[in-house]
Amino acid sequence: GNSVTQMEGPVTLSEEAFLTINCTYTATGYPSLFWYVQYPGEGLQLLLKATKADDKGSNKGFEATYRKETTSFHLEKGSVQVSDSAVYFCALQIQGAQKLVFGQGTRLTINP
């Protein structure tokens, strides 16, 4: 089946620290991969995506590279800010299917 496993949270960092949130997946086909972010009290928003192997998605200083050989899509940011505090979800979508399969989410808190 198709599944996504994320790094256990919560994660607490100081401002300007380096961030990595791990994400690995299992898929029967060739998935597109996504990171969604959920700020407090809001719905999910697309943060970045990658649709094929070796693609790098980037947005707002966040990056993730689609690694087919390790079935991973780890989220990174070089210097986090307090405003990055949120819950981050890794997700996959199999080609030809609209349904998204989500990981369990990782709560990130950035302290000033």
Place this chain on the structure above:
Amino acid sequence: IAGITQAPTSQILAAGRRMTLRCTQDMRHNAMYWYRQDLGLGLRLIHYSNTAGTTGKGEVPDGYSVSRANTDDFPLTLASAVPSQTSVYFCASSVLENTEAFFGQGTRLTVV
């Protein structure tokens, strides 16, 4: 542009009662989805609809029903609520064959 509107934003419901969560989108997206979000489990797909007039079961459909009479509306009905249906419910939509999903703000439902 409103995007996706969910109603109500929160509700406390007695067990055994019937409840319909409303979802309306104004983006003319073909596909719509209902997810539930539970701590430690991420988002799980309840039901989906690829186009008006069609629906399908997701990962956790039991106890829920949906209808898609037109492109804009995708209500989710709990015929007889149970406490295990206490959750935050998110409606989402996407353009058919596009991979980004847009989410509503969520409905927090508590069944007592």
